[in-house]
Amino acid sequence: MKREYHSIGTKIIAFSLTLIIGLLVFMSVAYAKMGRLSDEYRILMHDIVAISNVNSTVDEMLDDFEEYLTLKTTDSLNRFNSKYDELYQLINSMSIVFYTEEEQVIYKNINSQLLSFNAEMDSAIRASRGRNPYETRVHYEVGKNIVGQMKESISALILVHAALSEEIYNELVAGAERLQSMMITFLTALAGASALIAFRFSKSLVHPLEQLTDHVSRVFMKEDNLTPVKVEANDEIGILAGGFNSMLTRIEVYIQELKYKSKIEGELQNKEMENLKIKNLKIKNLLDQTNMLALQSQINPHFLYNTLSCIAQTAMLEDANDTYTLLITVSDMMRYNLISLDRQSTIGQEIENVKRYFYIQKARYRERLNYQINIETPELRKFEIPRLTVQPFVENSIIHGLENSENEGIVLIRVFEADGRVCIEITDNGVGMDAQTRSELLGETGKKGHTTGIGVRNVVERLRLYYRNYDIIRIESAPGVGTKITFLLPKTGKNDN
Numbered sequence: 001m002k003r004e005y006h007s008i009g010t011k012i013i014a015f016s017l018t019l020i021i022g023l024l025v026f027m028s029v030a031y032a033k034m035g036r037l038s039d040e041y042r043i044l045m046h047d048i049v050a051i052s053n054v055n056s057t058v059d060e061m062l063d064d065f066e067e068y069l070t071l072k073t074t075d076s077l078n079r080f081n082s083k084y085d086e087l088y089q090l091i092n093s094m095s096i097v098f099y100t101e102e103e104q105v106i107y108k109n110i111n112s113q114l115l116s117f118n119a120e121m122d123s124a125i126r127a128s129r130g131r132n133p134y135e136t137r138v139h140y141e142v143g144k145n146i147v148g149q150m151k152e153s154i155s156a157l158i159l160v161h162a163a164l165s166e167e168i169y170n171e172l173v174a175g176a177e178r179l180q181s182m183m184i185t186f187l188t189a190l191a192g193a194s195a196l197i198a199f200r201f202s203k204s205l206v207h208p209l210e211q212l213t214d215h216v217s218r219v220f221m222k223e224d225n226l227t228p229v230k231v232e233a234n235d236e237i238g239i240l241a242g243g244f245n246s247m248l249t250r251i252e253v254y255i256q257e258l259k260y261k262s263k264i265e266g267e268l269q270n271k272e273m274e275n276l277k278i279k280n281l282k283i284k285n286l287l288d289q290t291n292m293l294a295l296q297s298q299i300n301p302h303f304l305y306n307t308l309s310c311i312a313q314t315a316m317l318e319d320a321n322d323t324y325t326l327l328i329t330v331s332d333m334m335r336y337n338l339i340s341l342d343r344q345s346t347i348g349q350e351i352e353n354v355k356r357y358f359y360i361q362k363a364r365y366r367e368r369l370n371y372q373i374n375i376e377t378p379e380l381r382k383f384e385i386p387r388l389t390v391q392p393f394v395e396n397s398i399i400h401g402l403e404n405s406e407n408e409g410i411v412l413i414r415v416f417e418a419d420g421r422v423c424i425e426i427t428d429n430g431v432g433m434d435a436q437t438r439s440e441l442l443g444e445t446g447k448k449g450h451t452t453g454i455g456v457r458n459v460v461e462r463l464r465l466y467y468r469n470y471d472i473i474r475i476e477s478a479p480g481v482g483t484k485i486t487f488l489l490p491k492t493g494k495n496d497n
Contacts, residue, residue: 030183052158053090054091054154057086058150058151060083061083062147065143069128069136077125100160106156106157107157109153114150116146117147120140120143120146121143123135322363326363329356329360330360333357333360336353344384344387345386347380347382347424350391351415353391354390357394361398368402368408369398371410372412380422383422388459392456393426393459394413394426397483400430401428401483405429423487432479432481434479437477438477441475442457460472460473469490472488472489474486474488
Protein backbone atom coordinates (compact mmCIF):
# COMPACT_ATOMS: atom_id res chain seq x y z
CA MET A 1 0.00 0.00 0.00
CA LYS A 2 1.39 3.35 -1.02
CA ARG A 3 2.12 5.63 1.91
CA GLU A 4 0.64 9.14 1.95
CA TYR A 5 3.20 11.84 1.16
CA HIS A 6 3.79 14.63 3.70
CA SER A 7 6.56 17.12 2.89
CA ILE A 8 8.92 18.48 5.53
CA GLY A 9 7.67 21.97 4.71
CA THR A 10 4.10 20.90 5.48
CA LYS A 11 5.19 19.45 8.82
CA ILE A 12 7.07 22.62 9.75
CA ILE A 13 4.13 24.81 8.74
CA ALA A 14 1.70 22.68 10.75
CA PHE A 15 3.91 22.85 13.84
CA SER A 16 4.44 26.59 13.46
CA LEU A 17 0.72 27.28 12.94
CA THR A 18 -0.19 25.25 16.03
CA LEU A 19 2.29 27.21 18.12
CA ILE A 20 1.26 30.59 16.66
CA ILE A 21 -2.49 29.95 17.05
CA GLY A 22 -1.99 28.87 20.67
CA LEU A 23 0.01 31.99 21.42
CA LEU A 24 -2.54 34.22 19.66
CA VAL A 25 -5.44 32.75 21.62
CA PHE A 26 -3.56 33.15 24.88
CA MET A 27 -2.47 36.71 24.06
CA SER A 28 -6.02 37.68 23.03
CA VAL A 29 -7.52 36.40 26.29
CA ALA A 30 -4.75 37.97 28.36
CA TYR A 31 -5.04 41.27 26.51
CA ALA A 32 -8.82 41.42 27.01
CA LYS A 33 -8.49 40.56 30.70
CA MET A 34 -5.72 43.09 31.29
CA GLY A 35 -7.70 45.70 29.36
CA ARG A 36 -10.74 45.26 31.58
CA LEU A 37 -8.64 45.44 34.76
CA SER A 38 -6.83 48.48 33.45
CA ASP A 39 -10.10 50.27 32.60
CA GLU A 40 -11.54 49.62 36.05
CA TYR A 41 -8.36 50.83 37.76
CA ARG A 42 -8.24 53.93 35.55
CA ILE A 43 -11.86 54.79 36.44
CA LEU A 44 -11.11 54.39 40.15
CA MET A 45 -8.08 56.69 39.98
CA HIS A 46 -10.00 59.17 37.80
CA ASP A 47 -12.74 59.50 40.45
CA ILE A 48 -10.28 60.24 43.23
CA VAL A 49 -8.32 62.73 41.10
CA ALA A 50 -11.54 64.49 40.03
CA ILE A 51 -12.64 64.98 43.66
CA SER A 52 -9.14 66.20 44.63
CA ASN A 53 -9.20 68.75 41.77
CA VAL A 54 -12.36 70.28 43.30
CA ASN A 55 -10.48 70.85 46.57
CA SER A 56 -7.54 72.60 44.87
CA THR A 57 -9.84 74.77 42.72
CA VAL A 58 -11.70 75.98 45.86
CA ASP A 59 -8.40 77.23 47.37
CA GLU A 60 -7.44 79.06 44.17
CA MET A 61 -10.90 80.69 43.98
CA LEU A 62 -10.69 81.98 47.60
CA ASP A 63 -7.18 83.38 46.97
CA ASP A 64 -8.42 85.33 43.93
CA PHE A 65 -11.30 86.81 45.95
CA GLU A 66 -8.95 87.90 48.78
CA GLU A 67 -6.75 89.60 46.18
CA TYR A 68 -9.82 91.44 44.82
CA LEU A 69 -10.79 92.70 48.28
CA THR A 70 -7.25 93.90 48.88
CA LEU A 71 -6.32 95.42 45.48
CA LYS A 72 -9.77 96.12 43.98
CA THR A 73 -8.52 94.97 40.51
CA THR A 74 -10.75 93.78 37.72
CA ASP A 75 -8.32 90.99 36.80
CA SER A 76 -8.59 89.35 40.21
CA LEU A 77 -12.41 89.57 40.09
CA ASN A 78 -12.46 88.04 36.61
CA ARG A 79 -10.19 85.21 37.75
CA PHE A 80 -12.51 84.60 40.73
CA ASN A 81 -15.58 84.41 38.50
CA SER A 82 -13.75 82.14 36.06
CA LYS A 83 -12.63 79.83 38.86
CA TYR A 84 -16.20 79.73 40.24
CA ASP A 85 -17.63 78.81 36.81
CA GLU A 86 -14.96 76.16 36.41
CA LEU A 87 -15.69 74.74 39.89
CA TYR A 88 -19.42 74.72 39.22
CA GLN A 89 -18.99 72.87 35.92
CA LEU A 90 -16.51 70.44 37.51
CA ILE A 91 -18.89 69.50 40.36
CA ASN A 92 -22.03 69.22 38.23
CA SER A 93 -20.40 67.29 35.37
CA MET A 94 -18.70 64.60 37.47
CA SER A 95 -19.06 61.13 35.92
CA ILE A 96 -18.44 59.49 39.33
CA VAL A 97 -20.70 56.62 40.35
CA PHE A 98 -21.63 56.98 44.03
CA TYR A 99 -22.41 53.61 45.51
CA THR A 100 -24.08 54.67 48.86
CA GLU A 101 -26.62 57.19 50.09
CA GLU A 102 -23.97 58.78 52.32
CA GLU A 103 -21.91 59.67 49.25
CA GLN A 104 -24.94 61.17 47.55
CA VAL A 105 -25.80 63.32 50.60
CA ILE A 106 -22.23 64.65 50.83
CA TYR A 107 -22.27 65.41 47.10
CA LYS A 108 -25.54 67.39 47.44
CA ASN A 109 -24.11 69.30 50.47
CA ILE A 110 -21.10 70.32 48.37
CA ASN A 111 -23.45 71.70 45.69
CA SER A 112 -25.47 73.62 48.30
CA GLN A 113 -22.32 74.98 49.97
CA LEU A 114 -21.02 76.14 46.59
CA LEU A 115 -24.23 78.09 45.91
CA SER A 116 -24.20 79.61 49.45
CA PHE A 117 -20.55 80.60 48.99
CA ASN A 118 -21.40 82.30 45.70
CA ALA A 119 -24.28 84.25 47.36
CA GLU A 120 -22.02 85.45 50.20
CA MET A 121 -19.30 86.51 47.75
CA ASP A 122 -21.85 88.47 45.69
CA SER A 123 -22.98 90.25 48.87
CA ALA A 124 -19.37 91.00 49.80
CA ILE A 125 -18.73 92.43 46.31
CA ARG A 126 -21.80 94.69 46.53
CA ALA A 127 -20.78 95.87 50.03
CA SER A 128 -17.26 96.55 48.80
CA ARG A 129 -18.55 98.60 45.89
CA GLY A 130 -20.88 100.44 48.34
CA ARG A 131 -17.84 101.32 50.43
CA ASN A 132 -19.09 99.37 53.46
CA PRO A 133 -15.97 97.57 54.74
CA TYR A 134 -17.69 96.10 57.81
CA GLU A 135 -20.43 94.36 55.87
CA THR A 136 -17.83 93.29 53.27
CA ARG A 137 -15.72 91.65 55.96
CA VAL A 138 -18.79 89.89 57.50
CA HIS A 139 -19.86 88.37 54.18
CA TYR A 140 -16.27 87.41 53.38
CA GLU A 141 -15.83 85.62 56.71
CA VAL A 142 -19.11 83.76 56.25
CA GLY A 143 -18.04 82.72 52.75
CA LYS A 144 -14.67 81.66 54.10
CA ASN A 145 -16.40 79.45 56.71
CA ILE A 146 -18.55 77.95 53.96
CA VAL A 147 -15.33 77.15 52.00
CA GLY A 148 -13.95 75.42 55.07
CA GLN A 149 -17.10 73.34 55.40
CA MET A 150 -16.98 72.57 51.66
CA LYS A 151 -13.37 71.35 51.94
CA GLU A 152 -14.36 69.16 54.90
CA SER A 153 -17.20 67.71 52.83
CA ILE A 154 -14.85 67.07 49.92
CA SER A 155 -12.34 65.34 52.22
CA ALA A 156 -15.14 63.25 53.69
CA LEU A 157 -16.33 62.32 50.20
CA ILE A 158 -12.80 61.27 49.25
CA LEU A 159 -12.49 59.08 52.36
CA VAL A 160 -15.90 57.46 51.87
CA HIS A 161 -15.34 56.90 48.14
CA ALA A 162 -11.83 55.51 48.72
CA ALA A 163 -13.14 53.16 51.42
CA LEU A 164 -15.91 51.96 49.14
CA SER A 165 -13.44 51.62 46.24
CA GLU A 166 -11.14 49.40 48.30
CA GLU A 167 -13.33 46.42 47.48
CA ILE A 168 -13.01 47.21 43.74
CA TYR A 169 -9.24 47.57 44.10
CA ASN A 170 -9.03 44.21 45.89
CA GLU A 171 -11.00 42.64 43.06
CA LEU A 172 -8.56 44.15 40.58
CA VAL A 173 -5.58 42.71 42.48
CA ALA A 174 -7.23 39.29 42.73
CA GLY A 175 -8.04 39.38 39.00
CA ALA A 176 -4.42 40.25 38.16
CA GLU A 177 -3.20 37.35 40.32
CA ARG A 178 -5.62 34.96 38.63
CA LEU A 179 -4.47 36.20 35.23
CA GLN A 180 -0.83 35.68 36.23
CA SER A 181 -1.56 32.13 37.37
CA MET A 182 -3.45 31.43 34.16
CA MET A 183 -0.53 32.79 32.11
CA ILE A 184 1.97 30.57 33.92
CA THR A 185 -0.25 27.49 33.56
CA PHE A 186 -0.93 28.12 29.87
CA LEU A 187 2.70 28.86 29.00
CA THR A 188 3.84 25.74 30.86
CA ALA A 189 1.32 23.59 29.00
CA LEU A 190 2.23 25.21 25.69
CA ALA A 191 5.95 24.71 26.32
CA GLY A 192 5.39 21.04 27.18
CA ALA A 193 3.24 20.45 24.10
CA SER A 194 5.76 22.27 21.90
CA ALA A 195 8.63 20.19 23.29
CA LEU A 196 6.71 16.95 22.69
CA ILE A 197 5.78 17.93 19.12
CA ALA A 198 9.32 19.13 18.42
CA PHE A 199 10.76 15.84 19.72
CA ARG A 200 8.47 13.73 17.54
CA PHE A 201 9.08 15.99 14.56
CA SER A 202 12.89 15.90 14.94
CA LYS A 203 12.81 12.14 15.39
CA SER A 204 10.83 11.75 12.13
CA LEU A 205 13.55 13.74 10.38
CA VAL A 206 16.75 12.60 12.09
CA HIS A 207 16.21 8.82 12.05
CA PRO A 208 15.71 8.50 8.25
CA LEU A 209 18.64 10.88 7.69
CA GLU A 210 20.86 8.73 9.90
CA GLN A 211 19.86 5.66 7.89
CA LEU A 212 20.62 7.40 4.61
CA THR A 213 23.96 8.93 5.69
CA ASP A 214 25.12 5.62 7.20
CA HIS A 215 24.37 3.78 3.96
CA VAL A 216 26.06 6.50 1.86
CA SER A 217 29.18 6.27 4.04
CA ARG A 218 29.34 2.49 3.65
CA VAL A 219 28.94 2.78 -0.12
CA PHE A 220 31.72 5.31 -0.52
CA MET A 221 33.99 3.47 1.91
CA LYS A 222 33.44 0.40 -0.31
CA GLU A 223 31.91 -1.54 2.59
CA ASP A 224 28.72 -2.09 0.60
CA ASN A 225 28.38 -3.45 -2.94
CA LEU A 226 25.98 -0.72 -4.24
CA THR A 227 22.91 -2.23 -2.57
CA PRO A 228 19.81 0.02 -2.32
CA VAL A 229 19.06 1.79 0.96
CA LYS A 230 15.81 1.15 2.84
CA VAL A 231 14.38 4.30 4.47
CA GLU A 232 10.94 4.53 6.07
CA ALA A 233 9.95 8.12 5.26
CA ASN A 234 7.02 9.72 3.41
CA ASP A 235 8.62 13.13 2.84
CA GLU A 236 11.55 14.64 0.92
CA ILE A 237 13.98 12.31 2.71
CA GLY A 238 12.12 9.35 1.20
CA ILE A 239 12.38 10.99 -2.23
CA LEU A 240 16.10 11.60 -1.63
CA ALA A 241 16.61 7.95 -0.69
CA GLY A 242 14.80 6.86 -3.85
CA GLY A 243 16.98 9.17 -5.93
CA PHE A 244 20.10 7.76 -4.25
CA ASN A 245 19.01 4.21 -5.09
CA SER A 246 18.45 5.24 -8.73
CA MET A 247 21.91 6.79 -8.76
CA LEU A 248 23.44 3.55 -7.48
CA THR A 249 21.74 1.64 -10.29
CA ARG A 250 23.05 4.09 -12.91
CA ILE A 251 26.55 3.94 -11.41
CA GLU A 252 26.52 0.14 -11.69
CA VAL A 253 25.49 0.41 -15.36
CA TYR A 254 28.10 3.12 -15.96
CA ILE A 255 30.86 0.95 -14.44
CA GLN A 256 29.99 -1.89 -16.79
CA GLU A 257 30.04 0.50 -19.74
CA LEU A 258 33.44 1.87 -18.66
CA LYS A 259 34.89 -1.63 -18.54
CA TYR A 260 33.65 -2.32 -22.05
CA LYS A 261 34.93 1.03 -23.38
CA SER A 262 38.32 0.48 -21.71
CA LYS A 263 38.65 -2.78 -23.56
CA ILE A 264 37.76 -1.17 -26.91
CA GLU A 265 40.07 1.82 -26.28
CA GLY A 266 42.96 -0.51 -25.51
CA GLU A 267 42.55 -2.10 -28.91
CA LEU A 268 42.39 1.28 -30.69
CA GLN A 269 45.29 2.91 -28.86
CA ASN A 270 48.01 1.16 -30.86
CA LYS A 271 46.41 2.17 -34.16
CA GLU A 272 46.08 5.79 -33.00
CA MET A 273 49.76 5.97 -32.03
CA GLU A 274 50.75 5.07 -35.57
CA ASN A 275 48.33 7.63 -37.02
CA LEU A 276 49.64 10.27 -34.61
CA LYS A 277 53.21 9.89 -35.89
CA ILE A 278 51.98 10.47 -39.45
CA LYS A 279 49.97 13.57 -38.39
CA ASN A 280 52.95 15.06 -36.51
CA LEU A 281 55.07 14.76 -39.64
CA LYS A 282 52.43 16.55 -41.71
CA ILE A 283 52.09 19.36 -39.11
CA LYS A 284 55.88 19.88 -39.15
CA ASN A 285 55.81 20.29 -42.91
CA LEU A 286 52.93 22.81 -42.68
CA LEU A 287 54.80 24.85 -40.04
CA ASP A 288 57.87 25.00 -42.23
CA GLN A 289 55.79 26.26 -45.13
CA THR A 290 54.12 28.88 -42.91
CA ASN A 291 57.46 30.20 -41.65
CA MET A 292 58.67 30.50 -45.24
CA LEU A 293 55.59 32.55 -46.23
CA ALA A 294 56.03 34.82 -43.21
CA LEU A 295 59.67 35.43 -44.18
CA GLN A 296 58.63 36.28 -47.73
CA SER A 297 55.99 38.76 -46.46
CA GLN A 298 58.76 40.65 -44.66
CA ILE A 299 61.21 40.58 -47.61
CA ASN A 300 58.85 42.37 -50.04
CA PRO A 301 58.27 45.60 -47.94
CA HIS A 302 61.99 45.80 -47.07
CA PHE A 303 62.89 45.38 -50.75
CA LEU A 304 60.48 48.22 -51.64
CA TYR A 305 61.91 50.44 -48.88
CA ASN A 306 65.49 49.83 -50.11
CA THR A 307 64.42 50.50 -53.70
CA LEU A 308 62.83 53.84 -52.72
CA SER A 309 66.01 54.87 -50.91
CA CYS A 310 68.03 54.04 -54.03
CA ILE A 311 65.66 56.09 -56.25
CA ALA A 312 65.90 58.99 -53.80
CA GLN A 313 69.68 58.98 -54.02
CA THR A 314 69.44 59.02 -57.82
CA ALA A 315 67.01 61.98 -57.71
CA MET A 316 69.43 63.89 -55.47
CA LEU A 317 72.29 63.29 -57.91
CA GLU A 318 70.07 64.62 -60.72
CA ASP A 319 69.16 67.75 -58.66
CA ALA A 320 65.50 66.72 -58.47
CA ASN A 321 65.15 68.02 -54.92
CA ASP A 322 61.35 67.86 -54.70
CA THR A 323 61.37 64.30 -55.94
CA TYR A 324 64.17 63.45 -53.51
CA THR A 325 62.26 64.91 -50.54
CA LEU A 326 59.06 63.13 -51.53
CA LEU A 327 60.83 59.78 -51.90
CA ILE A 328 62.64 60.19 -48.56
CA THR A 329 59.32 61.04 -46.91
CA VAL A 330 57.66 57.94 -48.36
CA SER A 331 60.69 55.85 -47.40
CA ASP A 332 60.65 57.14 -43.78
CA MET A 333 56.92 56.54 -43.55
CA MET A 334 57.36 52.95 -44.78
CA ARG A 335 60.15 52.36 -42.31
CA TYR A 336 57.89 53.61 -39.48
CA ASN A 337 55.00 51.45 -40.69
CA LEU A 338 57.24 48.34 -40.96
CA ILE A 339 57.88 48.37 -37.21
CA SER A 340 55.75 45.69 -35.47
CA LEU A 341 52.38 46.89 -34.19
CA ASP A 342 52.99 45.36 -30.76
CA ARG A 343 55.71 47.93 -30.10
CA GLN A 344 54.61 51.15 -28.41
CA SER A 345 54.95 54.63 -29.88
CA THR A 346 54.47 58.14 -28.53
CA ILE A 347 52.13 60.91 -29.59
CA GLY A 348 55.15 62.84 -30.84
CA GLN A 349 56.25 59.96 -33.08
CA GLU A 350 52.69 59.48 -34.34
CA ILE A 351 52.38 63.20 -35.19
CA GLU A 352 55.70 63.12 -37.07
CA ASN A 353 54.43 60.17 -39.11
CA VAL A 354 51.20 62.09 -39.83
CA LYS A 355 53.25 65.07 -41.01
CA ARG A 356 55.01 62.77 -43.50
CA TYR A 357 51.61 61.58 -44.72
CA PHE A 358 50.40 65.19 -45.11
CA TYR A 359 53.56 66.03 -47.10
CA ILE A 360 52.88 63.14 -49.49
CA GLN A 361 49.20 64.10 -49.89
CA LYS A 362 49.99 67.79 -50.46
CA ALA A 363 52.19 66.72 -53.38
CA ARG A 364 48.95 65.42 -54.88
CA TYR A 365 46.34 67.95 -53.79
CA ARG A 366 48.60 71.05 -53.68
CA GLU A 367 46.67 74.07 -52.37
CA ARG A 368 43.44 72.10 -52.01
CA LEU A 369 44.77 70.54 -48.78
CA ASN A 370 45.98 72.33 -45.66
CA TYR A 371 46.47 71.15 -42.13
CA GLN A 372 47.25 72.47 -38.66
CA ILE A 373 48.62 70.58 -35.65
CA ASN A 374 48.44 71.90 -32.08
CA ILE A 375 49.83 70.01 -29.06
CA GLU A 376 48.80 71.69 -25.80
CA THR A 377 51.93 70.88 -23.75
CA PRO A 378 55.33 69.38 -24.66
CA GLU A 379 54.80 66.61 -22.08
CA LEU A 380 51.95 65.19 -24.16
CA ARG A 381 54.44 64.29 -26.92
CA LYS A 382 55.93 61.66 -24.59
CA PHE A 383 52.56 59.97 -23.86
CA GLU A 384 52.71 56.37 -25.11
CA ILE A 385 49.99 55.04 -27.43
CA PRO A 386 49.73 52.04 -29.78
CA ARG A 387 51.58 52.45 -33.09
CA LEU A 388 49.62 53.66 -36.15
CA THR A 389 46.70 55.14 -34.20
CA VAL A 390 46.33 58.61 -35.73
CA GLN A 391 47.37 58.17 -39.41
CA PRO A 392 44.50 55.82 -40.47
CA PHE A 393 41.92 58.40 -39.29
CA VAL A 394 43.73 61.29 -41.00
CA GLU A 395 43.80 59.18 -44.16
CA ASN A 396 40.05 58.51 -43.78
CA SER A 397 39.40 62.29 -43.45
CA ILE A 398 41.30 63.04 -46.68
CA ILE A 399 40.10 60.13 -48.82
CA HIS A 400 36.42 60.14 -47.77
CA GLY A 401 35.92 63.65 -46.44
CA LEU A 402 37.96 66.00 -48.63
CA GLU A 403 38.55 64.18 -51.90
CA ASN A 404 34.91 64.62 -53.01
CA SER A 405 34.70 68.23 -51.83
CA GLU A 406 35.25 71.14 -54.22
CA ASN A 407 36.31 73.50 -51.42
CA GLU A 408 39.72 73.87 -49.84
CA GLY A 409 40.25 70.98 -47.46
CA ILE A 410 41.47 71.70 -43.91
CA VAL A 411 42.44 69.07 -41.33
CA LEU A 412 43.00 70.23 -37.74
CA ILE A 413 44.73 68.01 -35.18
CA ARG A 414 44.65 69.04 -31.52
CA VAL A 415 46.18 67.17 -28.56
CA PHE A 416 45.06 68.19 -25.06
CA GLU A 417 44.08 66.91 -21.59
CA ALA A 418 40.50 66.80 -20.27
CA ASP A 419 38.91 64.98 -17.28
CA GLY A 420 42.02 62.90 -16.57
CA ARG A 421 42.35 61.72 -20.19
CA VAL A 422 44.63 62.55 -23.08
CA CYS A 423 42.47 63.64 -26.04
CA ILE A 424 43.46 63.60 -29.71
CA GLU A 425 40.97 65.54 -31.82
CA ILE A 426 40.93 65.26 -35.65
CA THR A 427 38.61 67.76 -37.41
CA ASP A 428 37.99 68.26 -41.13
CA ASN A 429 35.66 70.45 -43.18
CA GLY A 430 34.81 67.72 -45.65
CA VAL A 431 31.45 66.42 -46.83
CA GLY A 432 30.62 64.89 -43.45
CA MET A 433 28.54 61.76 -42.88
CA ASP A 434 25.16 60.65 -41.57
CA ALA A 435 24.46 58.46 -38.52
CA GLN A 436 24.40 55.24 -40.54
CA THR A 437 27.79 56.00 -42.09
CA ARG A 438 29.25 56.75 -38.65
CA SER A 439 28.06 53.34 -37.41
CA GLU A 440 29.47 51.64 -40.50
CA LEU A 441 32.80 53.46 -40.01
CA LEU A 442 33.20 51.94 -36.54
CA GLY A 443 31.95 48.54 -37.73
CA GLU A 444 33.91 48.08 -40.99
CA THR A 445 35.30 44.70 -39.98
CA GLY A 446 38.04 43.49 -42.31
CA LYS A 447 38.28 46.76 -44.30
CA LYS A 448 41.89 47.88 -44.71
CA GLY A 449 43.41 51.36 -44.97
CA HIS A 450 44.70 52.66 -48.29
CA THR A 451 48.26 53.39 -47.20
CA THR A 452 49.16 51.13 -44.28
CA GLY A 453 46.61 48.35 -44.59
CA ILE A 454 45.42 49.27 -41.07
CA GLY A 455 41.65 49.96 -41.08
CA VAL A 456 39.76 52.29 -38.74
CA ARG A 457 38.02 49.33 -37.06
CA ASN A 458 41.43 47.73 -36.43
CA VAL A 459 42.60 50.89 -34.65
CA VAL A 460 39.44 51.11 -32.53
CA GLU A 461 39.66 47.46 -31.45
CA ARG A 462 43.36 47.75 -30.60
CA LEU A 463 42.70 50.86 -28.49
CA ARG A 464 39.82 49.19 -26.64
CA LEU A 465 41.96 46.15 -25.85
CA TYR A 466 44.98 48.26 -24.93
CA TYR A 467 43.11 50.55 -22.54
CA ARG A 468 40.46 48.03 -21.40
CA ASN A 469 37.79 50.66 -22.13
CA TYR A 470 35.00 50.54 -24.71
CA ASP A 471 34.31 54.31 -24.70
CA ILE A 472 37.61 55.20 -26.39
CA ILE A 473 36.48 57.16 -29.46
CA ARG A 474 33.67 59.56 -30.37
CA ILE A 475 32.60 60.72 -33.82
CA GLU A 476 30.63 63.93 -34.40
CA SER A 477 29.49 64.57 -37.95
CA ALA A 478 26.59 65.56 -40.17
CA PRO A 479 26.26 65.79 -43.95
CA GLY A 480 27.76 69.02 -45.28
CA VAL A 481 29.35 70.22 -41.99
CA GLY A 482 32.52 68.12 -41.73
CA THR A 483 33.63 65.55 -39.16
CA LYS A 484 35.28 65.62 -35.72
CA ILE A 485 36.88 62.45 -34.34
CA THR A 486 38.06 62.48 -30.71
CA PHE A 487 40.24 59.83 -29.02
CA LEU A 488 39.71 59.64 -25.22
CA LEU A 489 42.84 57.89 -23.95
CA PRO A 490 43.04 57.09 -20.20
CA LYS A 491 46.30 57.80 -18.43
CA THR A 492 45.94 54.55 -16.49
CA GLY A 493 44.46 51.10 -17.09
CA LYS A 494 46.71 50.06 -19.97
CA ASN A 495 46.95 46.43 -20.97
CA ASP A 496 50.69 45.80 -21.20
CA ASN A 497 50.02 42.40 -22.76
